Amino acid sequence: MRTTYRRTLRGLAFAGVALALNACMMFKRPPSAPQAYERTQTSAAGMYTATFTPVESIKVGRLHSWKIQVTTSDGAPVTDAKFVVDGGMPQHGHGLPTRPIVTQPAGEIYELVEGMKFNMGGWWVVKLHIDGAKGSDVVTFNLKL
Amino acid sequence: MFRIVTVLSIAILVGLTGAWAGLSMGDGWSAKERETLKSLALSSLEPLPADASNRFADDTLAARFGQKLFFDARLSANGRVSCATCHLPGRDFQDDVPLARGVGTTSRRTMPIAGTAYSPWMFWDGRRDSQWSQALGPLESDVEHGGDRTQYVQYIAATYRKEYQALFGALPDVSKLPAHAGPNGDRHVKAAWAGLPAARRDSITRAYANMGKAIAAFERRIAFTPTRFDRYVATEMSGASHTAADSLSPDERAGLKLFIGKASCINCHNGPRLTDDHFHNTGVPVSAQVATVDSGRTTGVRDAITNEFNCLGRYSDATAGQCAELRFAVTEGHELVRAFKTPSLRNVADRAPYMHAGQLATLSAVIDHYSAAPSAPFGHSELKRVRLSGKERAQIEAFLRTLSSPAAVPAGMPQSAEGMAAAGTSFGPIVSHAGLLRATVVESSQRDVVTDQRLVVRLESVEGQPVTGARIASRVMMPEGVAPSQMATVREVGKGLYEISAFRYACAGWWNVDLRITFAGQTDGLAFNLTLP
Numbered sequence: 028m029r030t031t032y033r034r035t036l037r038g039l040a041f042a043g044v045a046l047a048l049n050a051c052m053m054f055k056r057p058p059s060a061p062q063a064y065e066r067t068q069t070s071a072a073g074m075y076t077a078t079f080t081p082v083e084s085i086k087v088g089r090l091h092s093w094k095i096q097v098t099t100s101d102g103a104p105v106t107d108a109k110f111v112v113d114g115g116m117p118q119h120g121h122g123l124p125t126r127p128i129v130t131q132p133a134g135e136i137y138e139l140v141e142g143m144k145f146n147m148g149g150w151w152v153v154k155l156h157i158d159g160a161k162g163s164d165v166v167t168f169n170l171k172l
Numbered sequence: 173m174f175r176i177v178t179v180l181s182i183a184i185l186v187g188l189t190g191a192w193a194g195l196s197m198g199d200g201w202s203a204k205e206r207e208t209l210k211s212l213a214l215s216s217l218e219p220l221p222a223d224a225s226n227r228f229a230d231d232t233l234a235a236r237f238g239q240k241l242f243f244d245a246r247l248s249a250n251g252r253v254s255c256a257t258c259h260l261p262g263r264d265f266q267d268d269v270p271l272a273r274g275v276g277t278t279s280r281r282t283m284p285i286a287g288t289a290y291s292p293w294m295f296w297d298g299r300r301d302s303q304w305s306q307a308l309g310p311l312e313s314d315v316e317h318g319g320d321r322t323q324y325v326q327y328i329a330a331t332y333r334k335e336y337q338a339l340f341g342a343l344p345d346v347s348k349l350p351a352h353a354g355p356n357g358d359r360h361v362k363a364a365w366a367g368l369p370a371a372r373r374d375s376i377t378r379a380y381a382n383m384g385k386a387i388a389a390f391e392r393r394i395a396f397t398p399t400r401f402d403r404y405v406a407t408e409m410s411g412a413s414h415t416a417a418d419s420l421s422p423d424e425r426a427g428l429k430l431f432i433g434k435a436s437c438i439n440c441h442n443g444p445r446l447t448d449d450h451f452h453n454t455g456v457p458v459s460a461q462v463a464t465v466d467s468g469r470t471t472g473v474r475d476a477i478t479n480e481f482n483c484l485g486r487y488s489d490a491t492a493g494q495c496a497e498l499r500f501a502v503t504e505g506h507e508l509v510r511a512f513k514t515p516s517l518r519n520v521a522d523r524a525p526y527m528h529a530g531q532l533a534t535l536s537a538v539i540d541h542y543s544a545a546p547s548a549p550f551g552h553s554e555l556k557r558v559r560l561s562g563k564e565r566a567q568i569e570a571f572l573r574t575l576s577s578p579a580a581v582p583a584g585m586p587q588s589a590e591g592m593a594a595a596g597t598s599f600g601p602i603v604s605h606a607g608l609l610r611a612t613v614v615e616s617s618q619r620d621v622v623t624d625q626r627l628v629v630r631l632e633s634v635e636g637q638p639v640t641g642a643r644i645a646s647r648v649m650m651p652e653g654v655a656p657s658q659m660a661t662v663r664e665v666g667k668g669l670y671e672i673s674a675f676r677y678a679c680a681g682w683w684n685v686d687l688r689i690t691f692a693g694q695t696d697g698l699a700f701n702l703t704l705p
Contacts, residue, residue, distance in 0.1 A: 088443055090496050119439065121507055121554060124450045125500040142500025146448040147439050 055118055057150035063169045070164035073100060075157050077166040079140075087148055087172055090125070093140040099161055104136045108159030112140050114152045114168075123153075148172045201408065208432050213405040214398050217444040220289055224490035225483045226304045226385045228339065229392055237335045238390030240682060241383060243701060246327060247311060249275050249318030251599055255307070255387065258282040258316075264519045264579060265394065270530025271461055276315030279462045281530045284523065286579040287445050287516055289392040292497040296512045296528040297472025298451060301498055302488075303388035305481035308380060312356040320354030320361050322346075325379045331594045331703065334680075340382045344375035377480070381487035394579050396445070396518050401428075401574040420574060426564070427571025435542070435558055435568060440514045446575070451511035455546050455553030459529035466528065467551075469511040473503050509551030521573040535572060539565045594618075595625075595677065595702040601632075604698040609689065610634060611698055614669070618704065627672040627685065628665065638668025642691035648675045651684050651701075662687075680704045 058064075067078040075097055082092040097105040110129040115122035127142040145151055155166040201209060210216060228234035241247065245254040253274045259265040265285040267273075272282040280296055288294065294306035310316035311324065328336050329346045336343055349372075353364035365373065403418035420428065431437045440448050451469040458466075476498065481487055483495035492499075502508065512528045526532040532541055543565065545555035560568070600612030615628035631639040641664070649657030655678035665671045677683060686699040 088448060090500065119554065121452075122502075122505070124448075124502065126502045127500060142496060144500070146450045147442055149439070 057118075057171060058169055064171060066168070068166050068168055070157065070166045072162070072164045074161045074164040075099060075105060075159070075166060077155055077157070079153075079155075079168060081143075082139075085143075085145065085170070085172065087145055090142060090144050093127075093143055094137040095129075095140055095155060096137045097155075097157060097159075097166075099159075105157070105159050105161075106131055106136055106138075108157050110138055110140075110158075111156040112143075112153065113156070114154050116147075116149055116151055118150060145170070145172055205429075205432065206408065208438065209405045209428075210409060211442070212401075212432075212438070212444060212446060214396060214402040214444050215406060217290075217396070220392065223289070223302060223304075223388070223392070224494035225302050225488040226388055227489040228382075228385045228389050229304075231339070231389055233335075234339055234386045234389035235393060236390075237332065237339060238386035238388065240332070240335070240703060241387050242390055244703075245599070246331070246594075246597075247317060247319060247324060252601075253317045255310070258310075259285055261579075264522055266523055268524070270459070270525050272316070274310065274313070274316035275318035278313070278315050279459075279464060279466065280528055281525070283515065284519065284579075285391055285394045286518065287394075287396050290445060291447075291449050291513075293449065293451075293472075293476065293513060295472065297468045297475070298513055299472040299475035300479060301476050301482050301495075303391050304381070304384035305479060306384075307387040307391070308384040308481055311383075312354055314357065320352050320357045321365070321376055321380050322349045322353040323351060324383065325349075325376050326351070328379065328383065336379075336382070339386065340379070344372070344379050349376075378487060381481060384481065397577045397580045399518070399575050399577040401571075404574070421570065423567045423570045424574050425571075427567035427569065430560070430564055430568050431571055435560065435564075437542075437568070441517050446517035447514040449514065451508065451513055452554050453507070453509060453511045453548050453551045454542075454555050455548040456510075456512070456527045456541075457531050457546070458549045459531050462529050467508075467510055468528070469508040469513075473501055473508060476501065477503065506552060510548055511551070517572060517575055519576045519579070521576050535569050536565060539568050595683070595704045600630075600700075602698055602700045603634075604689070604696045606694075606696045608634065608694060608696045609639060609691075609698065610636075611687070611700070613700060616702065621677060621679070623676070624674055625677055629670050629672065629687075631668050631670060631689070631691075639689075639691050640664065640668055642670070642689050644670055644690075645688040646672050647686045648672075649684055649686070650679070650681055655679050660685075677704050 066080065067076060069076050077095055077097045080094045080096075082094060083089070085091060095110075097108070097110075099105055112127040112129055113123060123144070124146040125142045125144045127140050130139050130141070132139055149172060151170045151172060153168045153170065155168070157164055157166065223229040242255045242259075245252050245257065247254060257274065258267045258272045259282060260267055266282045270281060272278045272280065283296065289303060292301060294300040294303065295309070300306040300309060311319055312321065325344065326346045326349055329343050333343060350364040350368075352361050353368060354361050355365055356362075357365075368376075400418065401420070404414070404420045407414050407418040431441075440450070440452055442448055451472075453468070476482060479485070483490050483498050484492060488495075520526075521535060524534055526535070526538050532538045539560070542555060543558050543560045545553065545557040547553060596616055596618030598612070598614050598616060601610040602612075603610055610632045612630045612632075613627060614630050615626065617626045619625055631642060633639055644662040646660040646662050647657055648660050649655075658675045660672045660675040662670055662672050672685065681704060683702045683704060684699055685702065686697065688697050689695065
């Protein structure tokens with residue numbers, strides 16, 4: 028009876044370790060919530076909301092552009108801010124393969140991000156750093172290619 | 173009780189792992205895997221992109237001229253190094269040695285050419301952004317071709333005036349040009365260059381750039397051909413049953429599964445060319461043969477941005493808006509340190525040794541390296557250790573071997589690095605196909621079309637001993653098929669000297685002289701090329 032009890036405990040511990048190992052391997056995984064992959068995201072401190080639209084369809088290995096529309100939390104369009112785009116693949120520990128450049132086309136309310144490229148499939152993070160009148164904040168987009 | 177719990181926990185573990193990995197049990201590929209296989213197949217290769225920086229890129233006449241230049245060993249300091257010296261057509265356009273050898277020894281491995289028209293960056297460090305600007309690099313390197321700009325342009329004027337002018341218009345004035353002058357070279361060559369007026373330097377450089385553009389027009393046409401892997405994927409997609417020509421063995425299939433799965437090779441070796449065209453530090457060991465520090469992309473990108481022949485330069489045919497790769501290149505950061513370009517894996521099995529200085533001698537050494545993921549000598553390796561059994565390593569290697577098939581080359585192209593020289597000049601040595609003999613063309617006539625021609629060739633063993641008493645059959649023809657081929661008469665006229673006669677050059681252009689040689693019970697062959705202006 029005692030031996031069986033010990034064996035059961037050992038078996039459960041084994042299962043627990045196995046589950047934990049799996050959980051460990053699940054660390055640094057792409058977000059599971061589908062909202063994380065939507066093209067409209069709110070910045071970390073809630074100051075801005077941004078929506079990205081690829082100008083050409085995203086294809087691994089191809090240079091393409093994005094349009095990004097940014098608004099304040101009140102919904103007012105933001106055009107006179109400084110924008111920097113960076114990102115990478117957290118699971119691989121590398122950044123974007125290119126250095127995208129953000130410009131403000133005259134008379135438009137969107138920013139144009141040129142030079143976007145994803146050189147492999149997988150989970151990518153693209154961060155839009157905004158330094159505007161309301162303050163500095165960052166919007167994180169997730170992509171699964 | 174214990175047993176039940178153990179079985180349950182194992183079942184949970186397996187179930188979680190299975191669900192997590194998204195694999196299907198059994199032999200068939202899952203829908204996601206099929207999509208991945210298709211992305212690797214040649215059928216997914218997009219049409220050749222235009223090269224906005226080279227308006228002659230798709231010009232057939234430019235490709236023909238570039239082909240001649242590619243094989244012309246006179247475009248070198250010693251008359252013996254052509255592009256084909258290191259980029260051997262019969263060897264997937266590379267040379268099987270760790271460090272390329274021209275007039276000297278370089279510090280890097282020769283890269284193959286097929287499919288490079290799709291690459292935004294050339295060389296292991298990506299220091300050039302087009303095929304034409306790449307071609308101009310080795311020509312002026314003191315360890316590769318060892319020549320210089322004015323030497324080359326004067327040679328073009330003397331040998332290829334008609335071809336050049338038909339394409340590019342008038343050649344620059346070469347009268348009273350220094351024999352050797354250029355921005356890359358020893359101090360005399362540089363001083364002579366600096367002594368030229370700016371307008372003259374510009375016209376010479378423009379002609380030099382045009383040489384590169386012609387060579388690129390030829391190289392663009394060196395393409396991948398379907399492999400057994402591609403045929404396997406095509407059959408899988410169509411649902412037809414496999415034949416021998418389009419099957420993968422169980423080990424090869426297992427290797428492919430590892431390639432796109434656990435081993436993660438596909439992270440960088442993706443797409444139909446099995447490369448992401450990007451730069452990665454993969455912890456490749458330092459080469460014992462190379463004294464200098466090689467930091468890869470860190471210096472390569474700076475070179476690319478400042479090079480006079482890049483997309484944004486004055487000799488490029490592109491507008492700034494067409495130079496996106498250059499404009500958006502990452503120019504700094506720790507990721508560039510000792511990062512090298514991902515090569516295509518097509519024909520990889522035929523291309524030992526591997527890495528940028530040939531540090532890894534075999535495919536199995538490469539797979540061992542990726543499994544062990546050693547730290548980089550400097551910079552930071554992107555690799556993560558992957559546990560692969562001996563069997564799994566062999567399976568990956570087996571899969572990689574299914575990626576081989578000879579490059580498609582433009583018709584009529586010589587299959588080995590035979591010399592090419594102007595008729596009327598002496599040149600050589602040319603090494604025979606089996607490597608047993610060396611031939612030097614000591615006399616070469618250049619008479620008019622209605623007169624018999626005469627060539628005298630000295631044949632030696634590789635040790636330099638004259639080869640006497642050989643029986644030689646010689647065929648003289650035009651590779652482009654413009655004139656019918658002829659069998660010439662061959663007779664020995666001296667110790668190791670053979671006269672090839674009784675043939676005519678029916679037209680100007682590119683002639684090939686092929687010799688079948690039987691001597692001392694052995695057979696070998698060699699060929700060389702002549703141009704008749």
